[in-house]
Amino acid sequence: MGWVLECYTGQRCRDTYSHTCNKGGLITIVKASITGSIIGNSLFVLGGAFFFGGIRYKELKFNPNMAMLNNSMMALVISALLIPSILTHLSVEGFTKSMSQSFSLLVSIILIVIYFAGLIFLFRTHRGLFKDTESISHRLVNWGFKKSVIYLVITTAVMIGVVEILINTVEPTLKSLGWGELFMGAVVLALIGNAAENSIALLFAWRKNMDLAFSICINSAQQIAIFVAPLAVIFGFVYGVPMDLNFHLLEVIAISLSTLILVLVTVDHKTNWLEGVQLIGLYLVFAIAFYFIK
Structure with a gap:
């Protein structure tokens, strides 16, 4: 339960700046x-966890059941998330804005349904698949539910305040530094939003608890694709600033x-520091590429 709360903390931060940007019409930055x-959670944060755990x-x-479930869910969700983009880039006749x-709104609703189905699977019908991970989590961070929720509320409130300030500085920063919206959103804001996952995942990896480190990274990436992105689309319609996928x-x-790389490096359910370096390296390549898009 602890790693789910931790993922939710980071997710709530991203919800905030997604909704704020939506209201301000900064759709490109939201996307x-x-x-x-x-990609930050799948490559940079997970790669960092592999590296820091691997040097020790x-x-x-990590748990093969958990890895298989997360990988299959990730592949399914990403496939659904990208279908609207694929149709657009293929210039399908009649597929107007x-x-x-x-279509994006429909996909978003479907993804949110899958999200809640996954929660039922995880906490009700198949909870036993992850009992080892939960046991380790309880021993490492034995706060109890009440203390965990209090921690969640406090950190979320602080992060929301920081994000609100950050969003107000986006446009002036873009103009002064000459950055494109794609680089600002995909690299700068994403790294800030992933701060919680960065620290906690690295800590657990250093303690040789890759089950929790892996869960934090992958579940955070999943929640972005299956919940935050669809929610941004829905709120866009609510605010009168329609957003597609x-x-x-x-x-x-x-x-x-x-x-694809995530599935390949985790298919054997084990890792080392070199795979961490490879994931981080690929992330840096993407980050540099985003910089050139104005």
Whole structure:
């Protein structure tokens, strides 16, 4: 339960700046921050966990049931998330902007249904699959539910305040530094939003608890794709600033490749520091590429 609360803390931060940007009409930054959070957790944060755990221990292993479930869910969710973009980039006849927005809204509703189905699976019908991970989590951070919720509320409140200030500085920063919206959202804002996952995942990896480190990274990426992104679309319609799931071609490539690489490096349910370096390296390549998109 603890790692779910931790993931939710980071997710709530991203919810805030997604909704704030939506109201301000900064749709490109919203989409870019979604992209950056997905590839950031899948490559940069997970790679950091692999590296820091790997330099202390020769080999790190994680729960195969958890890895298989997370990988399959991630692949399914990313596939659904990117379908509107694929239709747009293929220039499908009749697939207009308004149709893209309506289709994205439908996809968002489906993804949110899958999200809640996953919660039922995780906490009700198949909870036993992850009992080892929960047991380790309880021993490492034995706060209890009440203290965990209090911690969650306090940190979320602080993060929301920081994000509100941050959002107000986005446009002046873009003008003064000459950055593109894609780079700002996918790299700068995403790294800030992933701060919670960065610290906690690295801590657990250092303690050789790759089950929790892996869960934090992958579940955070999943929640962005399956809950935060759909919620941003829905709130866009509520605020009268319709948003679709039509991402820039580079974003589509980055999300697709990061998901593929994630599955490949975790298929054997073990890892080492070199795989961490490889994941971080790929993330840096994408980050540099985003910089050139103005």
